[in-house]
Amino acid sequence: MKKTLTMGVIILLAIGASLIVYASNVANSKHNMQTHMTGQANTEICVFCHTPHGASPAIPLWNHDPSQASSFAVYNTSATLDGSVGQPADISLACLGCHDGTTAIDAIGNTPSNWSTTGVTYPSANIDAGGKLIGGFALLGTDLSNDHPISITYRDDLDTDLQTNTGATVVQYGNTLQLYGAADPYTVECASCHNVHDNTLQPFLRISNAGSMLCRTCHNK
Ligand code: HEC
Ligand code: HEC
Ligand code: HEC
Ligand code: HEC
Numbered sequence: 001m002k003k004t005l006t007m008g009v010i011i012l013l014a015i016g017a018s019l020i021v022y023a024s025n026v027a028n029s030k031h032n033m034q035t036h037m038t039g040q041a042n043t044e045i046c047v048f049c050h051t052p053h054g055a056s057p058a059i060p061l062w063n064h065d066p067s068q069a070s071s072f073a074v075y076n077t078s079a080t081l082d083g084s085v086g087q088p089a090d091i092s093l094a095c096l097g098c099h100d101g102t103t104a105i106d107a108i109g110n111t112p113s114n115w116s117t118t119g120v121t122y123p124s125a126n127i128d129a130g131g132k133l134i135g136g137f138a139l140l141g142t143d144l145s146n147d148h149p150i151s152i153t154y155r156d157d158l159d160t161d162l163q164t165n166t167g168a169t170v171v172q173y174g175n176t177l178q179l180y181g182a183a184d185p186y187t188v189e190c191a192s193c194h195n196v197h198d199n200t201l202q203p204f205l206r207i208s209n210a211g212s213m214l215c216r217t218c219h220n221k
């Protein structure tokens with residue numbers, strides 16, 4: 001009995017240790033903007049994306065400056081798609097505020113009192129002296145025509161190879177993925193596939209793509 005208990009404790013400790021090693025959050029991920037700069041007196045990590053007051057847009061309490069791009073080239077809609085692709089909206093536009101390279105990673109609306117506006121440098125070769133992404137895998141740019149369509153309507157009624165959605169979710173093989181918008185047809189956005197706060201499943205994936213399960217949760221192929 002005692003031995004079983006000890007074993008149990010050891011197993012629990014082992015699970016605990018593995019969680020400590022593998023759990024990822026904003027602080028220990030590439031989405032901790034503090035790791036991409038030096039000389040910023042303020043040490044907050046949420047502030048680059050969120051503010052508790054006076055947010056714009058209000059959901060999800062957004063603090064980062066909007067993309068400076070006037071328009072984006074989108075996935076070619078004419079030939080093959082059943083749904084329609086719009087200009088990036090909502091959550092996707094929030095991601096592109098940094099990932100299109102038009103806006104500095106630390107350009108924010110509400111700056112805390114000890115926020116440094118001078119003397120901040122960006123050691124990474126992927127970021128320019130003004131704080132904008134200029135290279136590396138994270139730079140998507142404003143030409144999204146060679147990227148998986150986003151802000152695309154999820155038309156499982158027209159494209160019968162799409163798994164059936166239940167309201168704003170697609171539930172398949174025990175996985176749940178989020179669609180966006182107020183009513184059917186909902187749209188696929190960056191955050192349908194990516195979890196911005198957690199890089200456990202790199203690169204910031206919602207669910208594992210082993211066996212292409214991320215793809216197959218939406219596509220019945
Ligand atoms: C790089 C940008 C970024 C950073 C940094 C960030 N968030 Fe977020 N957060 C987002 C985006 C984008 C959404 C909306 C995502 C969605 O709907 O999946 C969001 C949504 C949320 C939500 C509401 C939805 C949810 O997932 O529960 C909470 C709460 C939240 N963030 C808290 C935080 C906190 C606390 C921090 C700091 C530890 C933080 N975030 C850092 C981008 C960020
Ligand atoms: C405040 C700026 C900012 C916002 C907003 C932001 N990101 Fe990022 N993201 C970054 C930076 C900076 C990196 C790391 C770039 C590097 O290391 O070269 C990064 C890295 C990533 C990576 C990993 C790329 C790699 O090289 O492994 C993914 C995936 C990603 N972001 C997706 C998203 C998605 C999806 C959203 C919106 C839900 C989002 N990001 C919002 C700044 C941002
Ligand atoms: C349909 C799912 C899906 C959507 C929508 C999506 N991504 Fe991704 N993204 C992925 C997958 C899967 C990977 C990993 C690709 C790989 O490793 O080969 C990835 C990789 C990335 C990377 C790492 C660099 C790269 O090219 O490998 C970044 C940065 C990124 N995504 C940002 C975004 C942003 C920003 C959006 C919205 C504009 C977005 N993603 C929309 C599935 C998606
Ligand atoms: C959240 C749901 C979702 C996920 C996850 C997803 N897709 Fe899609 N994908 C869609 C929708 C919706 C369309 C548009 C289909 C249409 O309207 O014809 C699409 C379009 C496509 C197209 C273009 C089809 C065409 O007719 O031009 C390809 C190829 C594709 N997806 C591959 C992938 C791959 C590969 C993955 C995994 C990395 C993936 N998708 C993940 C929802 C998803």
